[in-house]
Amino acid sequence: MPKRIKYIKLDSFKGATQPFLFEFDTEKPITLIFGENGSGKSTLVDAVDFIFNENLGSLEDKKIGHSKHKYLHSILSSPDKLKVEINVAGLISTGKITKSGEKVIDKKDGVPSFEILRRSQILNVINAEPKDKFNEIKKFIDVTKCQKNEDSLRKARDSVKSNYNDAANSYTQSDDQLKKLWEQEGKPGKYYLTWAESKAKLSTIELDKYVKDAEKIIRYFERLEQSTNDVENKSEEVIKLKSSVEEKTKQYEEAKKSSVDNAEELIKTLQSAKSYIEKTKSIKECPVCKKSILPKELISDIDKRLADFKKPIELKKSLDDAEAKYKRELAVLESKKISVQGDAFSLFNYCKDASLDEIRSMRIDWGKNKDLLTKSESYDEKYFTSSIKLYKELSNAKKEIEKGLDSSRETLRQITAIKTNLDTRNEKKILASECEKKLKKLTELHYIVEKTRKDFLDSVLAEISNTIDEYYQKMHPDEGIGKIKCFMKSGGISSLDILAKFHSVDDIPPAAYYSESHLDTLGVCVFIALAKHYNIYGTVLVFDDILTSVDVEHLERFMELLSDLGDEFEQIILTTHYRPLRERYRYARGAVGNVSIKELRNWNIDKGMYGENTENYLTDLKKYLIDKGFDRQIAASKGGVLLESLLDHLTFTYQCKLPRRSHPPYTIADLFVGLTKKLTSAIKIEEVVPGSTNKGLWLKPILDKLDSKSWIRNVVGAHYNQLGMELTDKEIKEFGETVVNFAETMICEKCFEIPGRDKSGSYFECKCKTKRLYPLKEPK
C-alpha cells in the first residue's frame, strides 16, 4: 500500500490562523488542490516541507533577514503556539517552534521522502548560473563525500609533488655546489664526484688541532700586545706627571723666598682685623696703636697683603696634589707592568710546548730564558725587560701563524662544504626517488578517482537527460524542441549546465531560445526526472503552483504525464490557482481517473483557512438530482452545462461543422446541429469486458432524446420563462437523468476519461482502454 498523506493538521502555522484540518483521499495517487491566490496553498506545502525536510519552505527564498523562522507562525499569534501534525499512512509526524526559534520536529521513521518543487526553483534550474543550477539539483547528484576524498587525494598528490620538487632542487643545488668547488680547485682529477668523495674522506684532526693551537697562541699574543700598549701609554702619562711635580716644586721654592715667617698666623690676624673694621663702621683709629686710620684704605691694604701671603700656600697645595697623583699613577704603571709579565709568562709557556712549526722554526733557547717561564708576582725590571725582548722576537712568528690559520680555516671550510653537499646530494637523491614513485602512484590514483567521478556523474546525468527528454517529448511532441542534455561543466566540480535542441539547431541554452511556458515545463520535467531517478525509498512529489503560463493543449499533456507517473511515486500533490486545470478535471476532460480534487476557499484572518472536496460535474449533478430539497433551476442548469461539455467533446473529436461566429462558445442547439444524422446514427460506445463479448451501445436514442429536451436547460436553468414554470419536477429530473445516463455511457468508470485517443487506428479509446468510441471518422 503506498504511503500517502492522510491529513495535515495546522495550528497557528502561517495562513492557518485557526486550527485547520485538511484531509486527503488516500485511494487516489494524485491530489489536486485548487485555490485562488491567498487561499493557503503554500501554507499546506510549507507545512510538509517544515516537517519532512526541516526547512522553512517558501520563506527560504525570501529576502527577509536571517531570522526567517519568526515569520513561520500565523500573524497575531506566537511561535510557541505553532503546531503541525501530518499523518502519512498512519505515521504521525509533528513539528513546532520554540520561543527562541528552534525547530522541534518529530519525523517518524518509515515516511517516504518529500520532494517539493516551487516556481522559484524552476527558474533557478533553467535560468540560473551553472553553479546555482547545480545547487538546485545538488541533492540528486550529490557526491560530496567522494569529492572530499578526491580533494584529500589531490592534496596528498600535491604535497608529495612539492616534496619531490624540494628534494630534486636540493639535490641539484648540492651537485652544482660540488662542481663549483671542484672548479675552484682547478678541476683536480677526472671527475668532480670522485674528487669530492676523496676530499670528504680526509681526516681533519691535524687541521683542527693546528687551528685550535694557532687561535690560542694568537689570543696570547693579542693579550700581551694589549698589555704592553697599556704600559707604554701609562709610562708617557707618568713622565708627564713627574715633569709637572718638578715644575711645581720650582714655583713653590720661588714663592717661599718672598714670604715672611709665621705667615699663616699673620694671615689669620689680618683677616680678623679686616673683619673687625668691616663690622665697626664708625672706626677712626687703630685699636692697637691708636693712630688715626681711614677704614676703606686700610681694608684695601689688608686685602693686598693677604693676597701676597696666600700665593706660596696655594702653590704648596698644588704641589702636594701633583705629587700624590704621580705616586698613584706610578703604582698603576707598576701593576700594568706586572700584567705584562703575567701575559708574557703565559705566552712563553704556551710557545715552549706548542707544536706549531712557525714557533719551532725560531729555535728559541728556552733554557736560556728559563727565568721567564716562572711567574713573577711582583714587578721586576730585569724580568720585565727580558720579557719584552723575547716577546718582540716571538712577534715575528705571529704573522706566519695568522697566515697559516687563515689557510687552515679555508681548507676546513672547503672539506666541511664538500661533506655537507655530498651528504645532502646523496640523501636528497634517495628522497627524490621515493617521492617520484609515490607521486606516480598518487597521480594515477587521482586520475582514476577523478575520471570515475566524472564518468559516473556523466552517466547519471545522461540517464536523467534521457528521462527529462522522454517527459519533455510527452509535453511537447513534434514541436522541434527537446534533446535535453544535462552535464557537469568541465573544470567546475559543482557546476551544471543544460543544453537542448531548438528546431534544427542542437545544443543551445534553452533559456536563450525557449518561450517562458516551454521553460516552465522543462523545469518541471527536470525535477520529475531527478525525483524519479532517486526514488529509492519511496517519494511524495509536491508541486506548489508551478503552472502559470500553460495553454490548454499543454495542460492536457501535463495531466497525462502526471497520470502516467501516478503509480511511480507514493503520492503526487499538485496545488494550483489555475482554474482551467480544476475544470478540466471536473469535466473528465483528460487523464483524471486517479486524481482527487480538493479546494481551498475564502481565507480570512479571523476564520483562517477553509477546505472542501470538489466533486466532478457528473457526481455533482447526480447529487442534486436526488436531493430532498430538489432545486429545479440548479438541476436544469448543471445538466445543461454537463451536456454542453460532452457535446463539445464529440463535435471536437469528429471535427463537426458548426455555425461560424466571431465569439464562441457554442450553444447546445449549435452543437446538436454539428452532429449530423449520419454521424449520430454511427456513434457507438463499446465497453471492453475481459473474458466476454464487448458490450456496445448506440448513442442515437440518447442523443435524440437529449436534443428534444435540451430547451429545458434554457427555460428552467437560465431564464424567467412561463413555459419553464409549467414543467413538472419529474420532467426536469428526467432531463437531468438523461444527461447523467449520457455522461456515464461516455465516461469510463475506471479512468474517468471520455474516449478520445486514436492510437488504435479504428476507434477512439479512453486512457485505460476500457471504453471505445466508434467510428473513428464521420461517415461520408
Add this chain to the structure above:
Amino acid sequence: MESNINLEVKMKDKPDEALGKLLVEKIDKSNFVDKRFLEKMKKGFLQGNISAEDWELFIEEVPAKEKKNAQTN
C-alpha cells in the same frame, strides 16, 4: 555517452554511496592500494573522511617480508 559505469549499482544506492563503491572497486583493481588498507578505504569512502595522510599510507609499498607472510597466511 560512453561509460563503463555499473548502472545496477547506481540505481540501488544514493549517488555518494554508489560512486564510493565504484571507486573502491576501481582502486582495488588498480593494485595501487594494498589489500590490508581496503577496509579502511571502504569506510573512508562511506564517511568521506580519507585524509591526505591516509592516501599516502594506502600507497606505501608493503615490505617484501610482510608480503610473503601475507601470501603464506
